[in-house]
Amino acid sequence: MITSALPVSRDEHDRRDQCEKRAALDEAATAWALAARGGDAAAVEHFVRALHRDVTRYVAHLCADPQAVDDLAQDTFVRALGSLHRFEGRSSARSWLLSIARRAVIDGYRGAAARPRLYDVPDWEPAAELAQPRGLPGFDDGIALLDLLTALPIERREAFVLTQLLGLPYAEAAALTDCPVGTVRSRVARARETLLALLAAADGPAVLVA
Structure with missing residues (x-):
């Protein structure tokens, strides 16, 4: 029996590799979040480090004020750490954290509605790099x-x-x-x-x- 196989492109290999790494990171981050619920300080640090970049990039794309990105990302983790006792691992920790980030951005819009916004062009550079x-x-x-x-x-x-x-x-x-x-x-x-x-x-x- 002769079978033929199409060669897999380098892009396809890279995409599969990225998917595997992302799945491994999701699994690890979820495990760290669950461990952090019990007060494991090392797990908390691993959890924050693993997902900080994703949260910051997500917030940077949603937020109209680049000056608020860092504060919103920090607010996201403050909220998450305060809610870890309710996290049961039914979804990935990353998905759970991004949902908190989304709410932080919405609340940020509401809080800033009555305030004038000042934009400084250089402040876009860090946000662009993160994006x-x-x-x-x-x-x-x-x-x-x-x-x-x-x-x-x-x-x-x-x-x-x-x-x-x-x-x-x-x-x-x-x-x-x-x-x-x-x-x-x-x-x-x-x-x-x-x-x-x-x-x-x-x-x-x-x-x-x-």
């Missing part, structure tokens, strides 16, 4: 996605960031944003179409792989 994807096909490391993503409606931007930049499964992204999985997939597809058009207009890469 840089790593190993995402279709984007060079030197391209900051922040400006491109701001052209998207907030729902599409959030769906894209959760699934394509942070690697959250569609089902978890749907649960986090309280909408059907099909809606998340549609938002991501439309976000990709817009980003492709923006990249093409800037003579960027022509292919964005799912």
